[in-house]
Amino acid sequence: MTTFETVIGLEVHLQLKTKTKIFCGCRNEFGHEPNTNVCPVCLGLPGTLPVLNRQVLLDGVKVGLALNCTINNFVKFDRKNYFYPDLPKGYQISQFDLPIARQGYLDIVVDGTSKRIGITRAHLEEDAGKLVHDAVNNGSLVDYNRTGTPLVEIVSEPDLRSAQEAYEYLTALKLTLSYLGVSDCDMEKGSLRCDANVSIRPVGQEKLGTKTELKNLNSFSALKRAVEFEVTRQTGVILSGGQVVQETLLWNDDQGAAVAMRSKEQAHDYRYFPEPDLVPFTLEANQVQLLREGLPELPYVKLARFMARYGLNHYDAFILVQDQGLASFFEVCVKAHADAKKVANWLIGPLMKEMNERKKSFIGMSLTPQAMVAIIQKVETGVISNVIGKEVLALVLDTGKAVDAIIEEKGLAQVSDDEALGKVVDDIIAANPAAVAEIKGGKTGAIGFLVGQALKKMQGKANPKKINEILSRRLQDV
Amino acid sequence: MVDDKTVRYIAALARLHIEAADEGKFARELEAILHYVEKLGVLDVTAVKPTSHVLDVENVFRDDAVKPGLSQEQALAFSVDKLNGSYKVPRVIE
Numbered sequence: 001m002t003t004f005e006t007v008i009g010l011e012v013h014l015q016l017k018t019k020t021k022i023f024c025g026c027r028n029e030f031g032h033e034p035n036t037n038v039c040p041v042c043l044g045l046p047g048t049l050p051v052l053n054r055q056v057l058l059d060g061v062k063v064g065l066a067l068n069c070t071i072n073n074f075v076k077f078d079r080k081n082y083f084y085p086d087l088p089k090g091y092q093i094s095q096f097d098l099p100i101a102r103q104g105y106l107d108i109v110v111d112g113t114s115k116r117i118g119i120t121r122a123h124l125e126e127d128a129g130k131l132v133h134d135a136v137n138n139g140s141l142v143d144y145n146r147t148g149t150p151l152v153e154i155v156s157e158p159d160l161r162s163a164q165e166a167y168e169y170l171t172a173l174k175l176t177l178s179y180l181g182v183s184d185c186d187m188e189k190g191s192l193r194c195d196a197n198v199s200i201r202p203v204g205q206e207k208l209g210t211k212t213e214l215k216n217l218n219s220f221s222a223l224k225r226a227v228e229f230e231v232t233r234q235t236g237v238i239l240s241g242g243q244v245v246q247e248t249l250l251w252n253d254d255q256g257a258a259v260a261m262r263s264k265e266q267a268h269d270y271r272y273f274p275e276p277d278l279v280p281f282t283l284e285a286n287q288v289q290l291l292r293e294g295l296p297e298l299p300y301v302k303l304a305r306f307m308a309r310y311g312l313n314h315y316d317a318f319i320l321v322q323d324q325g326l327a328s329f330f331e332v333c334v335k336a337h338a339d340a341k342k343v344a345n346w347l348i349g350p351l352m353k354e355m356n357e358r359k360k361s362f363i364g365m366s367l368t369p370q371a372m373v374a375i376i377q378k379v380e381t382g383v384i385s386n387v388i389g390k391e392v393l394a395l396v397l398d399t400g401k402a403v404d405a406i407i408e409e410k411g412l413a414q415v416s417d418d419e420a421l422g423k424v425v426d427d428i429i430a431a432n433p434a435a436v437a438e439i440k441g442g443k444t445g446a447i448g449f450l451v452g453q454a455l456k457k458m459q460g461k462a463n464p465k466k467i468n469e470i471l472s473r474r475l476q477d478v
Numbered sequence: 479m480v481d482d483k484t485v486r487y488i489a490a491l492a493r494l495h496i497e498a499a500d501e502g503k504f505a506r507e508l509e510a511i512l513h514y515v516e517k518l519g520v521l522d523v524t525a526v527k528p529t530s531h532v533l534d535v536e537n538v539f540r541d542d543a544v545k546p547g548l549s550q551e552q553a554l555a556f557s558v559d560k561l562n563g564s565y566k567v568p569r570v571i572e
Contacts (some may be wrong), residue, residue: 019542019543020542025547026544026545034563035548035563039545039547039548043553054540054542055542056542057539061520076531081491084494084570121519131570133569133571136566139559139567140568140569141561141562141564142567143563144565146538147508189547269487269491271491274530276531279531280530280531280536280538312484314491394479478499
């Protein structure tokens with residue numbers, strides 16, 4: 001039986017978060033009333049002319065550089081012609097033969113092995129409007145607020161060989177792009193969108209099979225499931241003697257199936273030609289060099305550095321670099337507290353738990369490195385217990401008050417006073433004669449139980465070491 | 479060679495309605511236009527840099543600054559049909 005190899009290439013659209021649209025001064029924002037962020041330019045009214053937003057070009061170059069691309073020093077825009085109600089001009093301004101960036105790559109790790117995925121190109125273009133089909137049954141509604149939102153389209157080589165590789169590529173791409181600060185990179189909100197070109201071929205065959213394009217992949221899991229579905233479908237078609245038809249399929253994540261797009265449109269022939277309304281653009285080498293130098297340390301470089309410099313394991317370093325703000329915070333904390341592993345544990349454990357509960361990234365948390373380090377030190381020196389430390393952290397985040405003030409106000413300091421603890425231990429011994437008898441009989445395991453009871457009674461505020469000491473002493477006397 | 483099939487294809491892409499009886503006429507006219515443009519083919523342009531724009535102007539930008547646009551009412555004033563602040567168009571998917 002023939003074994004097939006899967007071949008996948010991804011097209012990713014990234015919405016840039018510039019203040020204004022790509023070719024006009026309309027706000028580049030979402031959530032407004034329909035057709036309120038529009039002007040004669042983005043509505044494509046006759047006699048208007050587009051003018052490129054300088055920031056869009058600069059952001060596009062940053063994306064190209066982060067993906068190890070060659071930046072073209074001469075770029076132009078082209079018209080991609082098609083009729084659809086979400087495109088008021090009847091064409092989309094895009095880039096055809098002179099895109100802003102070409103021939104880059106991104107490294108991914110699949111099953112512990114590194115693999116380099118080629119990036120064919122990255123180009124600038126404008127987003128289309130939004131169509132709503134469900135509100136009325138005899139028509140579609142069009143909102144042009146999104147029209148003219150700046151996009152960077154990133155096209156990969158057909159280098160991906162499985163749904164898992166596609167998933168890892170998109171993950172690595174999103175993380176890398178998120179560090180540039182040029183986009184929200186939010187798949188749910190549509191600021192990062194993904195289409196997949198999928199084909200299969202017998203193992204060993206050079207020639208690519210007929211591909212289909214999967215659209216509407218709105219999440220990482222949707223990408224993975226859709227590719228798996230499509231590979232199974234194409235394999236079935238070929239094994240039953242049929243041929244794969246080149247078509248666009250719409251993924252339905254609820255149904256777990258892709259269906260051919262039934263559009264009244266016919267096959268596209270975009271008839272690209274140079275956009276006469278926009279002059280070409282040249283990028284000086286020193287300008288590109290400045291942008292290159294201005295790039296932040298990218299996540300995978302940071303990850304390797306965290307492992308080498310701070311001795312973190314891959315797992316911890318990987319989690320920290322997922323949030324650029326958290327990774328920077330980690331480094332500041334480590335300057336004040338040398339035990340990097342301990343700092344990492346506090347950030348990955350208690351702090352990330354608080355972030356998740358508040359549904360916020362680190363940026364949204366009001367926490368100073370001083371406060372974080374103070375909490376860690378208070379726990380180390382026994383002023384507060386580990387459990388109380390986590391409580392103090394939550395209170396710092398809630399109130400913004402100083403760590404010392406919170407510990408004092410709430411009376412959270414650990415009790416180490418012999419007299420006070422002795423009283424508690426006496427009560428516990430008196431209340432648990434059976435356990436005491438067991439210990440006397442040699443079953444020392446019950447000591448832990450008694451310590452636990454004492455800590456519980458003190459609501460976590462007792463120093464466990466002290467309790468242990470006092471308990472051992474008292475038990476000898478009993 | 480422009481044939482009737484090509485005429486129908488171009489008309490479809492351009493959303494033009496053409497009577498079957500006129501297809502031959504358009505085919506001949508398009509053919510004549512293409513022939514006319516083909517005359518340029520006799521020129522040797524190997525040393526000429528491809529030109530997408532005739533003006534010697536580059537790098538015209540605008541700053542990333544918000545400018546007031548149209549109100550919803552103004553924007554929709556051009557529409558043939560509208561609903562809930564949106565343009566209403568014939569249904570585009572089934």
